[in-house]
Amino acid sequence: AQKVTQAQTEISVVEKEDVTLDCVYETRDTTYYLFWYKQPPSGELVFLIRRNSFDEQNEISGRYSWNFQKSTSSFNFTITASQVVDSAVYFCALSDLMDTGRRALTFGSGTRLQVQP
Amino acid sequence: DTGVSQDPRHKITKRGQNVTFRCDPISEHNRLYWYRQTLGQGPEFLTYFQNEAQLEKSRLLSDRFSAERPKGSFSTLEIQRTEQGDSAMYLCASPSGGAPSTDTQYFGPGTRLTVL
Numbered sequence: 001a002q003k004v005t006q007a008q009t010e011i012s013v014v015e016k017e018d019v020t021l022d023c024v025y026e027t028r029d030t031t032y033y034l035f036w037y038k039q040p041p042s043g044e045l046v047f048l049i050r051r052n053s054f055d056e057q058n059e060i061s062g063r064y065s066w067n068f069q070k071s072t073s074s075f076n077f078t079i080t081a082s083q084v085v086d087s088a089v090y091f092c093a094l095s096d097l098m099d100t101g102r103r104a105l106t107f108g109s110g111t112r113l114q115v116q117p
Numbered sequence: 118d119t120g121v122s123q124d125p126r127h128k129i130t131k132r133g134q135n136v137t138f139r140c141d142p143i144s145e146h147n148r149l150y151w152y153r154q155t156l157g158q159g160p161e162f163l164t165y166f167q168n169e170a171q172l173e174k175s176r177l178l179s180d181r182f183s184a185e186r187p188k189g190s191f192s193t194l195e196i197q198r199t200e201q202g203d204s205a206m207y208l209c210a211s212p213s214g215g216a217p218s219t220d221t222q223y224f225g226p227g228t229r230l231t232v233l
Contacts, residue, residue, distance in 0.1 A: 044119075044224065044225075044226045044227065045208065045227075047222075047223060047224075050221050091159050093159070098173065100172075102165060104162040104165060105160070109158055109159050
């Protein structure tokens with residue numbers, strides 16, 4: 001069955017430090033999609049990035065970058081020059097096929113990031 | 118603002134009461150998901166609609182839970198005879214459209230349920 005593991009429960013950094021959030025996943029699917037969502041204290045889940053399993057090219061988008069390693073089933077997310085507004089819970093999620101052939105998201109348990117001024 | 122709205126944002130109820138939540142997805146999006154998020158955990162899939170048809174239900178969705186999507190527009194999630202274990206955030210997601218295999222799910226603000 002699909003599973004997403006975020007081993008880091010909580011991370012605290014000082015503003016302007018870089019921080020990497022780890023994500024490891026399990027799936028039997030050969031085509032799947034990986035996501036990072038941010039959940040600030042207000043509670044709303046905000047979509048950040050999406051990656052397809054068949055494209056391992058890593059990218060940078062502003063202060064965000066991600067490292068997708070299919071060989072180790074990892075999808076790590078890095079925030080460069082962190083800011084206080086980055087403080088939130090970050091969720092890694094996997095979209096793959098359920099037994100019925102339809103897709104849904106499987107989330108990790110989240111990593112709480114605290115950025116201190 | 119993702120364009121997905123949920124009502125109410127907060128609901129406090131006593132054990133044994135029935136509650137109903139509403140989700141209005143992004144206009145013209147024909148697919149809709151419900152998730153539940155308990156404290157300190159990630160969201161968990163509950164159910165999936167394509168238009169008015171409920172095509173997928175998680176084992177988490179006990180017989181006290183029922184969801185509908187009349188006319189393929191807004192959706193409602195009802196919990197009957199609430200229990201304290203039902204206390205959670207209930208999230209609605211509206212996929213971005215296109216092929217189900219490639220879409221991104223955009224979430225509403227959620228309804229936080231507290232069962233006393």
